[in-house]
Amino acid sequence: MHSLPVFLRLQGRAVILTGEGEAADAKRRLLERAGARIVGEGEEAALAIVADGDEATVQRLQARGIWVNATDRPDLCDFTLPAIVDRDPVLIAIGTGGASAGLAKALRQRLEALLPARLGALATALRDARAAIRKRWPDAAARRRGIDAGLAAGGPIDPLSGLAADAVPDWLARSGDADADRLETIRLLSADPDDLTLRAARLLGEADRVYHAPGVPAAILDRARADAARIAASAPPARLESGLSLWLEMAP
Incomplete structure (x- = not known):
């Protein structure tokens, strides 16, 4: 991973913007949407966008300890x-990482067509139901499994359904207990994570812990939840633990 993705809260905060023309106008619109207070080069700020990519301007700003984005100059x-x-x-x-703005745009357009307009309403409904969700599943692990089941493809609050936001109360009222503790085995046919089956990718995203044989590559393990335990072992665990455990091994 070449960069750490973060979301910055810029509401009311100063951001330096330099340069003129279409690129500067586009960056200005983006900053205004985020609520930033746009200022000139001589003012104090933690971030700056150099819309014309001028190297001298970048160097001056970086010398002041300001983090800089230079348009069309990823270096x-x-x-x-x-x-x-x-x-x-x-x-x-x-x-x-600055490799291709065109590729990023094409992917954005695909996702725009895929995601329903009311996806944000679903997020808001889940936020508003946070207390009810905690009451329904007091245990954190059970709560996560219950939410995962609700949000799964075809589930009662499937995020790709335009009706999901309105279904949250009914989901909470009818939802049964989360799946019982279990161990699932995944035999990998390839070391390439792109060859994972949909089922394997889903299980990796849901598992509480991942037991794996020594030959399982890191690229596969990286597809598991960030907070899932990774446990190298020579064989599957003998004792079933709480939640979902996986045993990963390479197929002969």
């Missing part, structure tokens, strides 16, 4: 600006 950038899918409060950022 000069401290941070890059992604293509954005906006379903407020849901934001999806697509970055290529």
